[in-house]
Amino acid sequence: MSHAAAQAEPSAPITVPVPLGERAYDILVGRGLIGTAGARIAALGARAAAIVTDAHVGPLYADALAASLEAQGLRISVTVLPPGEATKSYAGLERVCDAVLEARIERGDLVVALGGGVIGDLAGFAAAVVRRGVRFVQVPTTLLSQVDSSVGGKTGINSRHGKNLVGAFHQPSLVLADTALLDTLPIREMRAGYAEVVKYGLIDDPGFFAWCEAHWREVFAGGPERDRAVAQSCRAKAAVVVRDEHENGDRALLNLGHTFGHALERITAYDSARLVHGEGVAIGLCLAFRFSASLGLCPRADAERVEAHLKAAGLPTRLGDVPGGCGTVDALLDAMAQDKKVKGGALTFILARGIGQSFIAPGIEAESVRAFLRDETNTSRP
Amino acid sequence: MSHAAAQAEPSAPITVPVPLGERAYDILVGRGLIGTAGARIAALGARAAAIVTDAHVGPLYADALAASLEAQGLRISVTVLPPGEATKSYAGLERVCDAVLEARIERGDLVVALGGGVIGDLAGFAAAVVRRGVRFVQVPTTLLSQVDSSVGGKTGINSRHGKNLVGAFHQPSLVLADTALLDTLPIREMRAGYAEVVKYGLIDDPGFFAWCEAHWREVFAGGPERDRAVAQSCRAKAAVVVRDEHENGDRALLNLGHTFGHALERITAYDSARLVHGEGVAIGLCLAFRFSASLGLCPRADAERVEAHLKAAGLPTRLGDVPGGCGTVDALLDAMAQDKKVKGGALTFILARGIGQSFIAPGIEAESVRAFLRDETNTSRP
Numbered sequence: 001m002s003h004a005a006a007q008a009e010p011s012a013p014i015t016v017p018v019p020l021g022e023r024a025y026d027i028l029v030g031r032g033l034i035g036t037a038g039a040r041i042a043a044l045g046a047r048a049a050a051i052v053t054d055a056h057v058g059p060l061y062a063d064a065l066a067a068s069l070e071a072q073g074l075r076i077s078v079t080v081l082p083p084g085e086a087t088k089s090y091a092g093l094e095r096v097c098d099a100v101l102e103a104r105i106e107r108g109d110l111v112v113a114l115g116g117g118v119i120g121d122l123a124g125f126a127a128a129v130v131r132r133g134v135r136f137v138q139v140p141t142t143l144l145s146q147v148d149s150s151v152g153g154k155t156g157i158n159s160r161h162g163k164n165l166v167g168a169f170h171q172p173s174l175v176l177a178d179t180a181l182l183d184t185l186p187i188r189e190m191r192a193g194y195a196e197v198v199k200y201g202l203i204d205d206p207g208f209f210a211w212c213e214a215h216w217r218e219v220f221a222g223g224p225e226r227d228r229a230v231a232q233s234c235r236a237k238a239a240v241v242v243r244d245e246h247e248n249g250d251r252a253l254l255n256l257g258h259t260f261g262h263a264l265e266r267i268t269a270y271d272s273a274r275l276v277h278g279e280g281v282a283i284g285l286c287l288a289f290r291f292s293a294s295l296g297l298c299p300r301a302d303a304e305r306v307e308a309h310l311k312a313a314g315l316p317t318r319l320g321d322v323p324g325g326c327g328t329v330d331a332l333l334d335a336m337a338q339d340k341k342v343k344g345g346a347l348t349f350i351l352a353r354g355i356g357q358s359f360i361a362p363g364i365e366a367e368s369v370r371a372f373l374r375d376e377t378n379t380s381r382p
Numbered sequence: 383m384s385h386a387a388a389q390a391e392p393s394a395p396i397t398v399p400v401p402l403g404e405r406a407y408d409i410l411v412g413r414g415l416i417g418t419a420g421a422r423i424a425a426l427g428a429r430a431a432a433i434v435t436d437a438h439v440g441p442l443y444a445d446a447l448a449a450s451l452e453a454q455g456l457r458i459s460v461t462v463l464p465p466g467e468a469t470k471s472y473a474g475l476e477r478v479c480d481a482v483l484e485a486r487i488e489r490g491d492l493v494v495a496l497g498g499g500v501i502g503d504l505a506g507f508a509a510a511v512v513r514r515g516v517r518f519v520q521v522p523t524t525l526l527s528q529v530d531s532s533v534g535g536k537t538g539i540n541s542r543h544g545k546n547l548v549g550a551f552h553q554p555s556l557v558l559a560d561t562a563l564l565d566t567l568p569i570r571e572m573r574a575g576y577a578e579v580v581k582y583g584l585i586d587d588p589g590f591f592a593w594c595e596a597h598w599r600e601v602f603a604g605g606p607e608r609d610r611a612v613a614q615s616c617r618a619k620a621a622v623v624v625r626d627e628h629e630n631g632d633r634a635l636l637n638l639g640h641t642f643g644h645a646l647e648r649i650t651a652y653d654s655a656r657l658v659h660g661e662g663v664a665i666g667l668c669l670a671f672r673f674s675a676s677l678g679l680c681p682r683a684d685a686e687r688v689e690a691h692l693k694a695a696g697l698p699t700r701l702g703d704v705p706g707g708c709g710t711v712d713a714l715l716d717a718m719a720q721d722k723k724v725k726g727g728a729l730t731f732i733l734a735r736g737i738g739q740s741f742i743a744p745g746i747e748a749e750s751v752r753a754f755l756r757d758e759t760n761t762s763r764p
Contacts, residue, residue: 101541101543101544112712128550129511130547130548131547154514159483160480161484165483166479166512166513169509169515247514285482
């Protein structure tokens with residue numbers, strides 16, 4: 001099994017449909033998909049494709065992708081951007097829009113995002129606004145982007161007022177999640193993406209969480225379990241997105257662990273040397289469960305089980321795990337209040353009654369959060 | 383009648399509904415609407431409003447608008463931008479988005495665009511992308527923006543590759559077209575806007591064109607005919623937009639006169655000292671009708687009637703009317719081919735079988751356009 005998995009030969013991919021009416025699309029999950037990209041993208045009827053990638057991913061995969069597209073007769077351009085969150089800026093948007101226009105992409109043509117979440121969010125946003133909307137295809141190259149940012153149509157850039165505060169809902173026409181690309185992913189990025197995989201189990205699928213506990217090593221190693229984990233995560237996210245495409249309700253469940261996680265990212269100034277998004281989410285998931293337990297909503301044993309699993313997978317689980325610390329309780333609360341999910345001034349949390357039983361809890365009092373964080377800060381510090 | 387019209391006292395406005403399902407909204411047309419803006423905007427349920435205006439319009443009307451909103455208890459901010467097309471840029475977008483975020487505008491709140499097409503397009507685009515979409519209200523202050531850009535949900539900025547090439551479809555929640563604001567509009571801008579009014583008659587309403595011929599002086603003077611002309615134009619545009627919100631078909635009819643007009647704007651480098659949009663449209667309408675006549679599609683008498691009316695209203699009607707000239711036939715053709723309505727390389731024109739009988743004509747050969755323009759250039763030059 002692991003021998004077959006280690007090969008890069010294409011097998012039949014798993015198809016995850018995202019049934020959004022006239023914006024419906026498929027997510028394909030499998031090893032070696034990048035080699036089949038040309039035929040699949042040509043089938044969408046485009047005559048040209050503007051590939052957008054970054055200087056980490058481009059040198060590894062852009063040639064293979066371009067060749068596959070050119071073999072189908074598509075006119076190709078490739079734009080290589082600096083890697084990292086700073087690229088998700090107004091300047092980055094202008095650069096990508098200009099490149100797409102330069103490539104004479106018309107309404108029937110395509111933008112192809114080859115990279116992680118930064119490239120997907122930025123290229124997707126550019127596709128949303130060039131000529132008031134051209135189609136785009138995602139080829140996510142990290143576990144995080146395969147299970148999270150490539151599903152749901154959220155695109156955008158960062159503002160000096162916060163992350164992802166400027167953007168659009170723009171659904172891709174196709175997502176090709178080539179799980180073989182993860183073979184070369186740094187272990188820290190793999191773990192960070194895995195925190196989002198676990199999240200789907202914690203939201204509403206206790207069976208999937210148990211499956212993760214049993215199979216996480218194979219997911220990391222690249223066996224067929226990896227494809228299954230990616231596909232199941234996409235299915236779970238798609239199900240929520242279909243219920244609530246524009247985030248007016250249920251979609252907030254996907255923020256489980258994120259109110260805390262975003263605050264930690266803000267506190268650490270988005271310095272990836274200290275904390276990457278998925279690590280913030282891992283700590284945030286543990287905090288959400290422990291907060292739920294402290295409010296008497298959730299068995300303490302469930303909170304401990306969440307922590308044990310994330311810890312086993314090599315992820316941070318406590319405020320004290322953040323290198324350089326995470327500031328005072330007040331600073332954390334301030335950082336949380338800045339979150340864009342704040343509505344009418346009240347704090348909204350995603351809490352849980354147990355593993356796989358999360359729910360939206362609006363109007364949580366700042367005082368009860370403060371008391372909880374005070375306890376956490378004390379127990380976290382050595 | 384003209385005595386009553388000259389007063390700024392509010393009368394019952396004309397309501398033009400734009401029935402776009404869950405994006406439906408009303409356009410109100412009438413004198414003195416700005417004084418009632420507060421109550422009307424508060425009724426939308428917002429708690430805060432970010433007013434975006436420019437340095438021409440802001441000093442005239444921003445205080446009155448702000449006072450009307452504050453009287454209803456809304457939290458207000460005012461952003462004043464440099465006037466002119468150059469503001470519709472990536473930098474302008476960043477500035478407005480930042481101002482809207484700074485003003486803590488949340489999903490239920492509003493951006494209010496107080497100004498002409500530039501402010502409407504830019505503030506509307508910012509509203510489309512801040513937090514992936516907040517609501518906005520248009521208070522158009524020119525005839526052109528009251529009858530054109532405030533209807534239909536097209537928002538955007540210019541790119542170095544062309545005008546309006548980056549943007550979004552984002553419908554306003556309400557449009558307040560205060561026709562008293564046009565009393566102080568420079569006559570040249572009034573005329574330019576009037577070209578778009580005439581266009582609606584030419585597209586599919588010969589009765590409205592005849593009404594324009596009979597009543598254009600009252601429209602300019604500010605009588606109740608002005609309100610009627612604005613309301614009828616909005617109704618006409620709304621009817622097309624409702625049939626084709628995202629410009630996949632019928633909506634192209636609204637481009638009558640615009641393929642030529644945009645080319646002229648491009649040729650004159652968008653120098654408003656030489657040519658403003660509506661003037662380009664006026665010449666473009668005449669060219670579209672004369673081109674239709676030269677192809678044997680339309681009676682020559684209709685083309686002459688179009689020209690006579692636009693000329694009577696003080697608008698340019700010939701290539702030779704462009705100050706500084708409009709270059710060679712080849713340069714005009716090149717400028718036309720760059721238009722974003724080019725699809726698959728072929729030129730699409732809106733032509734006419736007579737006044738009020740326009741239609742979409744895809745796949746027009748460049749050679750027949752060239753021959754027509756050669757004739758026009760010869761007859762236009764003294």
